Each structure stands twice: as structure tokens, then as C-alpha cells.
Amino acid sequence: MGLTTLRQAIHGPKVPPLAQFLNLWSLGDGVLVGVDLSMSSAYELELDSLRLADPARADLFETQARAFLNALPADVTLQFVVQVRKGDPDAIRTFRRSNAHPDADALSRLVIEKKCEALERKFLQRRRCLLFVTSHPKDGLVPVSPIIPRFKRPMRQVTAEFDALRRKEHAALDQVVSERLHNLGLKSRKLDSQELLDLAYRHLNPAKAEGLPLSRVSPLRTLREQAAATPLREEFDHVRVGDAYYRGVSLLRLPETAHPGYAWRLLDSLWPDCDLNLTVHTLDAEKAVSSLKLKNNITRTLAFSAMSKNYEAERKHQELDELLTEIRATAQRLFRFSLSVLVRAEDPETLRDKTAAVLGSFHDFASAEGLSDDMNHFRLFLGSVPGHARLNNRQFYIQTDALSGFLPLSGSWRGSRQKKMLFETPLGELVGLDPFDDDLPAKHGLILGTTGSGKSFTTNYILSAYLAESPENHVVVIDVGGSYRKLARAFGGEYLEVELSEKFGFNPFPPRSEIAPEGEFDGDAVAYLSLLISRMCLRPGEGVTTTEKAFLETAIKAAYAAKEEVTLSDVRRELARLSGERPKAKAYADALELWTSGMYGRLFDRKGRLDLKNRLVVFDLQNLENHPDLQGVYFFVIRSVIWAKLQNRRLKKIIAIDEGWKFFNDDVGSELIENLYRTARKFNGAIFSISQSPKDFLDTKAANAIIANSYVKYVLKLAKGHELLSQFDLNENEVEAVKLLQSKPRVFSDLFVKFGGRAVVARVEPCPLDYWICTTDAKDHVTEEKVRAENPGLTETDILLKLAEGK
Incomplete structure (x- = not known):
């Protein structure tokens, strides 16, 4: 027996250290340099859902994806990696941070904290799409040949020049990739050196949460020596790294056809923790x-x-x-590509179950076939590290058109940069929304949902999240019913059940210092007041002419000429003075008698204003149902009540109008609501119109103007009216998504969100505290009253917490 055989019998076969298998030499300027002198950079891609895109937009995207592939130079490797991870601590941390306001009240802080605690207990997943771009030395040239050394120049100079040349080549490739991604309409962010190091280090050392700071990387040792800090054991059917088990599943047989829909289904079927790796190598x-x-x-x-x-x-x-x-x-380009999924689990049994699920997903992939790649799991494990894309030997030749159908470039939109409100998707991903996102041309929104779909609950949920975010967020609700009483009680808001009483009277004319602060009248404010007078004076269906608008504005300005505070009687007198030259002015003056000395005079012909400093004010107009003329006028007079709020640009304001479509169903009402939308936009405000019937809303004269100015749409489950959604700027794929929305009373409601040009299907699944703040269910009302009766000394917050504990 030889010495080598004896040594192996005693100590086992000698296994090379993990570092020897890694293609990691150095790192700098966002570029990873391999031992083979390849260079790799990485991009994080912000994806949109192509399945919700307009079909024409989806077709254009496919065309641009082919152009992206065809524009790549030869001998370049791209690797698309979709990481599917359990939980989303970064999003929750960002949400906490962006909603942490030092002046927030106790309930607001509690709402934020309870949301986060509930999310941390739920099943959530985070999907991250990365693109690794690798360039290789041309024709395999390296600065020194082991056979024919170059002694003519100093080695340091030769290697420095070679490094500069390679970096220049790689920078050119980076520019091509960045430009083509932009042409695709994809937002991308290049990862810096620390992020690249984190990708490699955390994959190779899954149990080391602290990572490796770039400052601790020694230039005297290769990067691969410093990155491999966890023992790895390769077995026949898996790889074990620390306490984690990995298994690779490779595409063994191509599907019959390549279509993005198949790639979407494959991605949807993947659950944490796994990586989908698609490698593309361009060929000469x-x-x-x-x-x-x-x-x-x-x-x-x-x-x-x-x-x-x-x-x-x-x-x-x-x-x-x-x-x-x-x-x-x-004339298509030819590529070599591979597709694999790396599955991770904490024990062999779970690994086996997860692998079986992935293999089943491959079979559903248009008759494709996957293989649990025994004896190849180690190479597939390394394949998730930048610069290691070529390690999967199960490769296929493929042309541009077919390859474009495999690219994993569709995913759920992650939401706004500032995550002021958090929603989940049906797959458990988090979507953060900011109602005042800077990318929105206007902040106005629509909420549609039939009775029983959770419309009132969802509106309360959105408004409560908005109120909890900052004490400088204000809400005004105009309602015909009691859907927002609980919200007002919870946040200490002012709930006004308006009736024909002096208690709810006020002067609709703002002081001169507000309407003309520098001597020049605000055109929108004067136009609004003239339309308001028209609404008081004209019969339903009558319109106001340009001439009438002109003399009404003249009368209003004349009334302000010598007064700081103007009343309706002052304007009536000015109209009477104009009646000689404008006969129609007399008709207006006569019609205003009902609103000055008549039964409605005590409401609006007076000095003084409602003092509504509270940041949540709800106007419930249900008690005015028997006075439809007054109800309609009061609806629009509310703008005068909140004028001071509107003018304060420092505040963000949401004005929620629930089932208000009947108030702007004539020419004057249409102009009034359009004026309100325009004014709110100018003063950092947003109007949310809420309706249970798309048809009722579309039948109003103001519908087109409101929809054109509403860049956010929240659509819940609809019993009917899907064919009308195209008029709300939803494309056919988005309409199909609305048809598939689900809801389960007291548990969740699916919600389609159109946010500017983005779209996502979200889910409202509240924590217990949110539930008891937002519920409008009659049974819940009985339960709540019982708890209040049993605990008379508890504060509002304590009552809500007690209800939440019992849910």
C-alpha cells in the first residue's frame, strides 16, 4: 500500500478548500474581477407586471426585449437571478422609519406598531430581480502567458494597462446594458462594491448575518479566500453549507414553445427560499x-x-x-442559455418536498422537463454568485425570439419610494404606496366597489393609515350615511351630522385677506363663489351662461370692495344694483331671497365661520335628505369651510367624497366639482371620489373631468359593470384582473390599484386593531357597544385594544 493510499484510508480523500472553486479575485468600483480575469457588475431591476400591461404595450416590450438581446456584443454573459426570500424586513423597517413622526399621537403610533407586528408574524415573501453582467477577455488573452513570458516591460505596467483596457471594455458593456434596460422601460440600479460583496458573502455564508464590510477586505489576499468563511459539504443529492441544505433543479428539456406567460407561471409557483437562475451567453x-x-x-x-x-x-x-x-x-442572433432553480431548506425532508414542487412547476411549463441535478448541486449553488454563470453544464442553443420568452422581466410592482401605506399581494409580497407620490401628476383618486366588497372598510383603512402617518395629514370626509363615524371617534375627529339648524350655519365667503391676499383676487376662488350662487339660484338642469358668470363675479368683487368680511346679502345687493344693465341679475337677486331672508338664511347669510381646526372632519349630510336643494348646496359650500386648510400648502389634505356623484350631475355641479379638483391640486390636496356603481358615476356630467384628473384608482370586487371599466382608463388585462378579485368578509378584500402608469393587485388584510377602527359591520357594532357598556371608564384607544384582543 502506497503512502497516498494509506493517508486516504486514515484521513479520507483530500478535498480542495471551497476558495479554490470560486472565481473571485478582487472587487472595486462596483466591478467584481474573477480569477479568469472576467469582470462582473450587477443591477437590481424594478419590474412591472406585464400580465397587467396593455396588450400593445406587452407586444412592444417583447420587441424591445429582442432588440436588447440583439444589441449585446459577442462573448458576453448575462445572468438573471430572481431571489425568492421569506419575509420582508427591509420593507417593514422602511415603513416604520417613514411613519415615525415625533409629534404623532398615541393612537397613530399604536396603529403603525400593530401593523408592523402583524406583518412580522405573517407569511410574507420578497422577490428581488438581479442582473449580473459579465465580460470576458477577448479571445482569452491575458497579460502574461506561462509559456512565453513578456519581459520587455515591467510586469506592473503590463498588468495595469491590461486592467485599464478590461475596465474600459466592461464600462462600454455596462453602458449598452443600461441604455437598453432604459429603452425597455425598466428602472435599474447598479449595485456598488459593498452590495456586490454582500451578495457573494451572504450566499456563501448563509448563517453569518453580520456580513463582511468592504473596509475589512484585505488587498493582500484574494477575495475568494476572504469570502468563503463557512464549511461546505457536497453530497450526492444536495450541498450543505453550515446548517442550510441546497439542491439544484435544472431545465432538462425545452418547452414546446417559449412565451412570457409560461415564465410568469413558473415564477409564481416558486416559494421561499430559492433562486431562479437564467444564464445567457452571446455567441459569435x-x-x-x-x-x-x-x-x-x-x-x-x-x-x-x-x-x-x-x-x-x-x-x-x-x-x-x-x-x-x-x-x-x-437573421436572429444565437445564444447559449441555461435555466435552473436553487432550492434551500433547513432540513433534508423539507428540501425534498420543495424540490418536488419545483419539479412539478417545470412540468407545467409547456411540457418542459426539469431534473434534480444530482452530482451537480455544488456547481448550481455557486451559480448564484456573480461571475459564476457558466457553471451550469445543461445548456441549450436558442435564438432571439425564443429566448425573449424566457426572460424573467415581469413581477409585482413594489410601490412608491416612500412607503406611507403597506398592502400585501395575494402572493404575500408587500406593496408600499404614498398618496402624495411625486411621480403622480395629480394626487386625486377613485375608489370603486359594490356593496359587500369592503368598499367602506377599505376607504377607512386608507384614511386611517394616512392619518397615522403624520399629524400634518388632514382629512375631510363628505358622506351621506354613517360609514366614517368610527374613524372620527378613534382619531378624535369632528363628526358633523348636518341639519337645518343655525348650529351648522356659517359664512361661505372667505375674508378678503384670504381670497385676495395681495390685492389681486384668486380666480379659482371667485369662480367657485359665482358657481355656488348659480347653484342656489338655478333650477335643476339649468346651466349658467358666460354672461351670467361675468356679472356674478363682478358683483362678488364689488361686495369685497369696501369690506373684509362679505355676506350673501352683500352680494345680493350688488346684483340688484346691476339689474339695470343686466336684467338677468335681478332674477339672481330675487332667487337669493330664499338663502338670505328665507328658511335657509340662518345657515349661510351670516358672519362667522365654523372653526374646524381638527385634522379629521366628517360632514354627514344624511339629515338633509328631505331638503335636496339645501343638501346639494351644502355639499359645495363645504369648500368654503375648509378654505383655510386648503390654503395651507404645508399640510397634505385628502377630501373623501362618498357617493357624491348625485351632487355634480348637472352643468353647475359639474363645474363646481371641477373647480374643487383644480383648487385642491394647486394647494397640495387630493380628492378621493367613492362609488359603488361604475354606471352611476359615469352617468354624471363631471365623470370625464374627474377621471381625467384621477391618477389613482382603487377597484374592489364588482358584481357588475366590468365592461365599463375601460372608461376608467383600465386596459383589458387590468379588467380581467378585476374580474378575478376575491373577498372574504371579516378577513380580507382583494384590491386592484392603478397608480399612475403602474398597476398591482393588492390585498387588504388588516390586523385586529385596524379591523376595529375600520369596520362598519352591524354585528361588530353590537359587539363594540357591549364592550363599551361593560367598560365605561376606558379611553377610546383602550376600547379598541380590548376589542382587538378578542378578535
Whole structure:
């Protein structure tokens, strides 16, 4: 027995250290340099859901994806990695931070904290799409050949020049990729050196949460020596790194056709923790065709020249022959690509179950076939590290059109940069929204949902989240019913059940110092007052002419000429003075008698204003149902009540109008609501119009103007009216998504969100505290009253907490 054999018998076979298998040499300026002198950079991609895109936009995206692939130079490797991870602590941390206001009240802080605690207990997943871009030395050239050394110049100078040349080549590739991603409409962010290091280090050392700071990386040692800090054990059917088990599943047989829909289904079927890896290597056309011809000849010889028929070689020959025929017939680029999924689990049994699920997903992928790649799991494990894309040997030749159908470039939109409100998706991803997102041209929104879909609950949920975010967020609700009473009680808001009483009277005319602060009248404010007077004076269906608007504005300005505070009687007198030259002015003056000395005079012909400093004010107009003229006027007079709030640009304001469509269903009402939308936009405000019927809303004269100015749409489950959603700027794929929305009373409601040009299907699944703040269910009301009766001394917050504990 030799010494080597004896040593192996005692100590086992000698296994090279993990570092020797890593293609990591150094790192700097956002570029990872490999031992083979390849250079890799990484991008994080912000994806949109192509399945919700307009079909024409989706077709254009596919065309641009092909252009992206065709623009790549030869001998470049791209690796698309979709990381699927359990939980989303970063999003929750960001939400906490962006909603942490030092002046927030106790309930607001409690709402934020309870949301976060509930989310941390739920099943959540985070999907992150990364693109690794790797360039290789041209023709395999390196600065020094081991056979013919270059002694003419100092080695330091030779290597420095080579490094500068390689970095220049890689920078050019980075520029091409960035420009093409932009043309695709994808937002991308290049990862810096620390982020690249984190990607590699955390993958190689899954149990080390602290990471490796870039400042601790020594330039005297290779990066691979410092990155591999966890023992790795390779087995036949898995790889074990620390306490984590990994197994790779490779694409063994291509699907019959390549279509983005298949890639979407494959991605949807993946659950934490796993990585989808799609590797693309661009080929030199002439060299690739020559290589294919050679392989085709070999397979033909094996298939037909042997004593026994080789069916595998025959099948391979047919595939290569078809590919060569197609290459000759088209001008498409040729690529080599591979597709695999790396599955991670904490124990072998869970790993086995997860692997079986992934294999089943491959079978659903248009008759594709996956393989649990035994004896290849180690290479597939390393394949998730930048610069290691070529390690998957199960590669296929593919052309541009087919390859574009595999690219994993569709995903759920992650939401606004500032995550002021958090929603979940049906798959458990978090979406953060900011109602005042800077990317929105206007902040106005629509909320649609039939009775029982959770419309009132969802509106309360949105408004409560908005109020909890900052004490400088104000809300005014105009309602016909009691859907917002609980919200007002919870946040200490002012709830006004308006009736025909002096208690709810006020002067609709703002002081001169507010309407003309520098001597010049605010045009929108004067126009609004003239329309308001028209609403008081005209019968339903009558419109106001341009001439009438002119003399009404003249009368209003004349009334302000000598007064700081103007009343309706002052304007009536000015109209009477104008009646000589404007006969129609007398008709207006006469009609105003009802609103000055008549039964409504005590409401609006008076000095003084409602003092509504509270940041939440709810106007409930239900008690005015028997006075429809007064109800309609009061609806629009509310703008005068909140004028001081509107003018304060420091405050963010949401004005929620629930089922208000009947108030702007004539010409004057239409102009009044359009004026309100315009004014709110000018003064940092947003109007949310809420309706249970798309048809009722669309039948109003102001519908087109409101929809055109509403860049946010929240749509819940609808019983009917789906065919009308296209008029709300939803495309056919978005309408289909609305048809599939689900809801479960007292548990969740699906919510389609159109946010500017983005769209996502979210889910409102409240924590217990949110539930008891927002519920409008009659049974819940009985339960709440019982708890209040049993605990008379508890504060409002304590009552809500007690209810939440019992849910």
C-alpha cells in the first residue's frame, strides 16, 4: 500500500478548500474581477407586471426585449437571478422609519406598531430581480502567458494597462446594458462594491448575518479566500453549507414553445427560499454555426452508422438540423442559455418536498422537463454568485425570439419610494404606496366597489393609515350615511351630522385677506363663489351662461370692495344694483331671497365661520335628505369651510367624497366639482371620489373631468359593470384582473390599484386593531357597544385594544 493510499484510508480523500472553486479575485468600483480575469457588475431591476400591461404595450416590450438581446456584443454573459426570500424586513423597517413622526399621537403610533407586528408574524415573501453582467477577455488573452513570458516591460505596467483596457471594455458593456434596460422601460440600479460583496458573502455564508464590510477586505489576499468563511459539504443529492441544505433543479428539456406567460407561471409557483437562475451567453455567429455543423455531423454519424440505432443521437441530430435550418432562414442572433432553480431548506425532508414542487412547476411549463441535478448541486449553488454563470453544464442553443420568452422581466410592482401605506399581494409580497407620490401628476383618486366588497372598510383603512402617518395629514370626509363615524371617534375627529339648524350655519365667503391676499383676487376662488350662487339660484338642469358668470363675479368683487368680511346679502345687493344693465341679475337677486331672508338664511347669510381646526372632519349630510336643494348646496359650500386648510400648502389634505356623484350631475355641479379638483391640486390636496356603481358615476356630467384628473384608482370586487371599466382608463388585462378579485368578509378584500402608469393587485388584510377602527359591520357594532357598556371608564384607544384582543 502506497503512502497516498494509506493517508486516504486514515484521513479520507483530500478535498480542495471551497476558495479554490470560486472565481473571485478582487472587487472595486462596483466591478467584481474573477480569477479568469472576467469582470462582473450587477443591477437590481424594478419590474412591472406585464400580465397587467396593455396588450400593445406587452407586444412592444417583447420587441424591445429582442432588440436588447440583439444589441449585446459577442462573448458576453448575462445572468438573471430572481431571489425568492421569506419575509420582508427591509420593507417593514422602511415603513416604520417613514411613519415615525415625533409629534404623532398615541393612537397613530399604536396603529403603525400593530401593523408592523402583524406583518412580522405573517407569511410574507420578497422577490428581488438581479442582473449580473459579465465580460470576458477577448479571445482569452491575458497579460502574461506561462509559456512565453513578456519581459520587455515591467510586469506592473503590463498588468495595469491590461486592467485599464478590461475596465474600459466592461464600462462600454455596462453602458449598452443600461441604455437598453432604459429603452425597455425598466428602472435599474447598479449595485456598488459593498452590495456586490454582500451578495457573494451572504450566499456563501448563509448563517453569518453580520456580513463582511468592504473596509475589512484585505488587498493582500484574494477575495475568494476572504469570502468563503463557512464549511461546505457536497453530497450526492444536495450541498450543505453550515446548517442550510441546497439542491439544484435544472431545465432538462425545452418547452414546446417559449412565451412570457409560461415564465410568469413558473415564477409564481416558486416559494421561499430559492433562486431562479437564467444564464445567457452571446455567441459569435460564424463560430457558433461552424460548431453546430460539426456537432450535427457527429450526431448524424452516431445515429445512423452504428450497428444498433442510437435514438438519443437521432433526436439530437434532428434538433440541431432544425436549428441550423432556422438560423439560415432568419437573421436572429444565437445564444447559449441555461435555466435552473436553487432550492434551500433547513432540513433534508423539507428540501425534498420543495424540490418536488419545483419539479412539478417545470412540468407545467409547456411540457418542459426539469431534473434534480444530482452530482451537480455544488456547481448550481455557486451559480448564484456573480461571475459564476457558466457553471451550469445543461445548456441549450436558442435564438432571439425564443429566448425573449424566457426572460424573467415581469413581477409585482413594489410601490412608491416612500412607503406611507403597506398592502400585501395575494402572493404575500408587500406593496408600499404614498398618496402624495411625486411621480403622480395629480394626487386625486377613485375608489370603486359594490356593496359587500369592503368598499367602506377599505376607504377607512386608507384614511386611517394616512392619518397615522403624520399629524400634518388632514382629512375631510363628505358622506351621506354613517360609514366614517368610527374613524372620527378613534382619531378624535369632528363628526358633523348636518341639519337645518343655525348650529351648522356659517359664512361661505372667505375674508378678503384670504381670497385676495395681495390685492389681486384668486380666480379659482371667485369662480367657485359665482358657481355656488348659480347653484342656489338655478333650477335643476339649468346651466349658467358666460354672461351670467361675468356679472356674478363682478358683483362678488364689488361686495369685497369696501369690506373684509362679505355676506350673501352683500352680494345680493350688488346684483340688484346691476339689474339695470343686466336684467338677468335681478332674477339672481330675487332667487337669493330664499338663502338670505328665507328658511335657509340662518345657515349661510351670516358672519362667522365654523372653526374646524381638527385634522379629521366628517360632514354627514344624511339629515338633509328631505331638503335636496339645501343638501346639494351644502355639499359645495363645504369648500368654503375648509378654505383655510386648503390654503395651507404645508399640510397634505385628502377630501373623501362618498357617493357624491348625485351632487355634480348637472352643468353647475359639474363645474363646481371641477373647480374643487383644480383648487385642491394647486394647494397640495387630493380628492378621493367613492362609488359603488361604475354606471352611476359615469352617468354624471363631471365623470370625464374627474377621471381625467384621477391618477389613482382603487377597484374592489364588482358584481357588475366590468365592461365599463375601460372608461376608467383600465386596459383589458387590468379588467380581467378585476374580474378575478376575491373577498372574504371579516378577513380580507382583494384590491386592484392603478397608480399612475403602474398597476398591482393588492390585498387588504388588516390586523385586529385596524379591523376595529375600520369596520362598519352591524354585528361588530353590537359587539363594540357591549364592550363599551361593560367598560365605561376606558379611553377610546383602550376600547379598541380590548376589542382587538378578542378578535
